[in-house]
Amino acid sequence: MTAYFDRLSHGSFRATHEVQGAWNTAEQHIAPSIGLLAHLVEADHRARRDERLMLGRVSYDILGVLPIDVVDIEIEVVRAGRTIELVEATLRHGGRPALILRAWFMQHTDTTAIAGGGLDPMPPLETHAPWNMGEVWPGAFVRSIDVQRSEERPGKVSAWIMPHPPLLDDEEVSSTARALGLIDLANGLTQLVPVGSAFYPNVELTAHLFRVPDAGWIGLDTTVTFGAAGTGLTHSILNDAAGPFGVSMQSLTVRAR
Template identity: 55%
Template sequence: MPAYFERLDASSFRPTSAVEGAWSVEEQHIAPSLGLIAHVIERDHDARRGGELQLGRISYDILGTIPIECVDLDVRVLRPGRTIELVEAVLSHDGRAAVIARAWLMQSADTAALAGSALPAMPDRHELAPWSAGEIWQGQHVRTVDMRRRQTEPGRAWAWLRPQLPLLEGEDVSPTARLLGLVDIANGITPRMAPAEVAFPNVDLTCHLVAQPEGEWIGFDTTVTVGPAGLGLTDTVLHDHRGPIGTVQQILTVRPMRG
């Protein structure tokens, strides 16, 4: 398993067994696909504009499960602009759209003198114990990620994560696309309910970034909330070694298993 995906041509990609899902081993874990979408959006932007804009927000709508088979990706510009543009990407399998993403690409500026945040710091990763998501989740994908975690209660945890594999074989991937190939795991870091008893998949993911990540490890300050009528929310502040760099929200459909 040299990577999560290999490129077949300009718009087609083959997943490896490393994408094997946590809810079903016959389906792809969506995390690597979200990173692949971000990579293709950035490659398209680089080809058109030389990378002059940066990804500030990306929102994914997950339309269904994806078997561990080849996928296709198409990108189009919805709102062109000199300093801001909106791009849409559609990942499809066998002619069926499976994920629709919209990304805002925004101009860069030197705001180092203004940089800062009142968000609380995370514990250093060396203060957190190694943790295997395979203790509660099935599939190969979660076993390809190094994790360190401190859980204060179910639904509340800090974790540092690092993928062991590259996103795409033989291609350089930006730190942002690499991060976006990891962030969907947030929903499985600190579940409030046992996955064998309650299903709680996310049907979307929205990530806002204030900085491109630095370093191999990404910090997740994650809280899970479940409402009384079948809805839930996983909310995460993302960190690197400098501090907060963005947020991720995932809406959940919460479904108790019937015996």
């Protein structure tokens, strides 16, 4: 199966047809590029240091649309450190910045004795029904994902998702980067209003992670809210088979049609 990207050089990648977007099929869905930047900052981190840190927070700003074409990526260490590190990665098309990631790496220590919290786990995969996302949204990317979904009401849904294509051929991608390359789908898993009655893309995505997810199905316990002045929010509790591993938020620009 065709990967989402082909590597052309150290920092250059060609998007394949599999990244085709949902709002406009001539453009990329941003989700695979979100995963690609996570993969590359992790690879850069491993290459620079022996004492490894783990991704704790990632914040992506989406500066513009991306054609299905070649993109170039640059990485800069903004704040180096022994126990924490801030890294910035910029994805460009034709020299124009289109996606910026600021990622905090944090020290990995054993806190098993005090681990816990108030986030409830999602109902298991087998309680959800298969859902064909491609019947609601156009584009190849949504058709490359298996979805099991349980919608409580419009704007409130739990869904388990699993991709078919790899992010890149012949490269090992961490379970964290793989998960981050999926969670932008949250904004399309439930329709607060019918598709076609409003335009509500996200201008950013921020995820806070408190453990490394496993490599299986990723669960999104998602709530979508529109305000009365043209903005909205998609909020998701991120799960794997063991329970929650983080949260994500997407700020939406909402325009009624």
